[in-house]
Amino acid sequence: MATRLYDAIGMKPSSQTESMSKSKHDHVADGGYATTSEPVAVDQNYISWMAKHPSALSSFNRMISGAKGKQIVVFLDYDGTLSPIVSDPECAFMSDQMRAAVRDISNCFPTAIISGRSREKVYEFVKLDSVYYSGSHGLDTIGPALKTNSYDKSYQKRSFDNEGKEFIVFQPAHDFLPAVKKMLTEVKERTQSIPGVAIEDNRFCLSVHYRHVKDEDYGRLEEEVKLMLANHPDFHGTRGKKVLEIRPSIKWNKGDALKYLLESLGFHDSCNVLPIYIGDDRTDEDAFKVLRERGEGYPIIVSSTPRDTMALYSLHNPSEVQSFLTRLSRWGFDNTSVAHHQ
Numbered sequence: 001m002a003t004r005l006y007d008a009i010g011m012k013p014s015s016q017t018e019s020m021s022k023s024k025h026d027h028v029a030d031g032g033y034a035t036t037s038e039p040v041a042v043d044q045n046y047i048s049w050m051a052k053h054p055s056a057l058s059s060f061n062r063m064i065s066g067a068k069g070k071q072i073v074v075f076l077d078y079d080g081t082l083s084p085i086v087s088d089p090e091c092a093f094m095s096d097q098m099r100a101a102v103r104d105i106s107n108c109f110p111t112a113i114i115s116g117r118s119r120e121k122v123y124e125f126v127k128l129d130s131v132y133y134s135g136s137h138g139l140d141t142i143g144p145a146l147k148t149n150s151y152d153k154s155y156q157k158r159s160f161d162n163e164g165k166e167f168i169v170f171q172p173a174h175d176f177l178p179a180v181k182k183m184l185t186e187v188k189e190r191t192q193s194i195p196g197v198a199i200e201d202n203r204f205c206l207s208v209h210y211r212h213v214k215d216e217d218y219g220r221l222e223e224e225v226k227l228m229l230a231n232h233p234d235f236h237g238t239r240g241k242k243v244l245e246i247r248p249s250i251k252w253n254k255g256d257a258l259k260y261l262l263e264s265l266g267f268h269d270s271c272n273v274l275p276i277y278i279g280d281d282r283t284d285e286d287a288f289k290v291l292r293e294r295g296e297g298y299p300i301i302v303s304s305t306p307r308d309t310m311a312l313y314s315l316h317n318p319s320e321v322q323s324f325l326t327r328l329s330r331w332g333f334d335n336t337s338v339a340h341h342q
């Protein structure tokens with residue numbers, strides 16, 4: 001059943017586990033971190049996978065040697081990257097230490113968070129004004145006020161913060177808003193009889209959470225979502241961790257949001273930029289792909305299990321993400337003459 005739905009919506013079900021187990025590897029390759037405090041069984045698959053996607057902590061010195069003369073720009077996913085995966089999506093809080101790490105990095109380098117959540121919701125969790133935000137899988141981005149020649153102006157509007165600083169909000173699926181609202185009503189109606197389903201309104205897209213749905217009810221849920229998508233070809237489905245996502249069918253994803261933000265920061269087709277993207281989910285692969293295609297920067301996957309990925313490097317869990325960001329901002333403060341202030 002699962003395979004059929006995802007064939008229909010162009011995705012395959014994931015077999016990955018999401019548990020945040022103990023760190024299975026030391027980071028010693030180039031004088032980095034050693035995090036393991038007790039021996040843990042290391043499985044051979046994981047070792048082979050790590051050889052292909054080395055730890056960004058172990059590889060830090062090598063990575064940073066490529067930053068000479070380039071502007072680092074940091075892109076971060078939210079759930080599973082800055083906050084651990086938890087059973088209630090409303091409680092995916094980030095720790096104060098992680099917030100401090102993100103604040104420090106954003107004071108060093110331009111930093112954006114690109115999430116599947118609504119932009120407002122991510123801001124509520126992160127609460128930092130020094131960061132750019134892109135919500136709804138990149139369909140709602142607030143970025144710098146620099147001109148972006150490649151993008152449709154009719155989807156851009158000016159916005160000002162409390163201090164009068166100008167930003168541009170770019171919403172390429174703006175025309176879909178009324179339809180998304182109708183989809184929200186319909187998906188709630190279709191799934192209300194299935195215990196454990198939670199629908200999250202991410203403004204330009206919807207999340208159908210099934211973490212608390214019994215195995216025997218899952219097929220029914222899948223069938224409802226499949227039928228709904230078949231009736232609304234202007235929407236399509238993607239999949240995340242125990243979540244089915246309903247998104248407008250425009251060619252736009254986290255990778256496009258990354259490109260948009262780079263251009264609005266003045267780095268369109270620039271060889272002087274080094275983007276770093278850290279994410280844990282399937283939708284982050286779109287951004288990893290963009291970096292691989294541009295042949296620039298570092299895509300880093302957050303995973304404690306081997307996964308098919310376009311990422312070059314890996315981090316085990318959000319706590320390693322925090323260590324990486326802290327290390328990068330220390331390097332930034334020591335090595336860049338002018339810190340980035342937005």
Ligand SMILES: O=P(O)(O)OC[C@H]1O[C@H](O[C@H]2O[C@H](CO)[C@@H](O)[C@H](O)[C@H]2O)[C@H](O)[C@@H](O)[C@@H]1O
Nearest residue numbers: 078079085086087089092115116207241242243
């Ligand atoms: O792009 P992201 O920031 O990673 O957002 C992807 C989805 O994240 C959230 O769901 C996931 O995290 C929840 C909290 O840990 C977890 O309960 C859920 O099972 C995960 O799928 C968010 O609630 C979704 O709307 C996002 O699409």
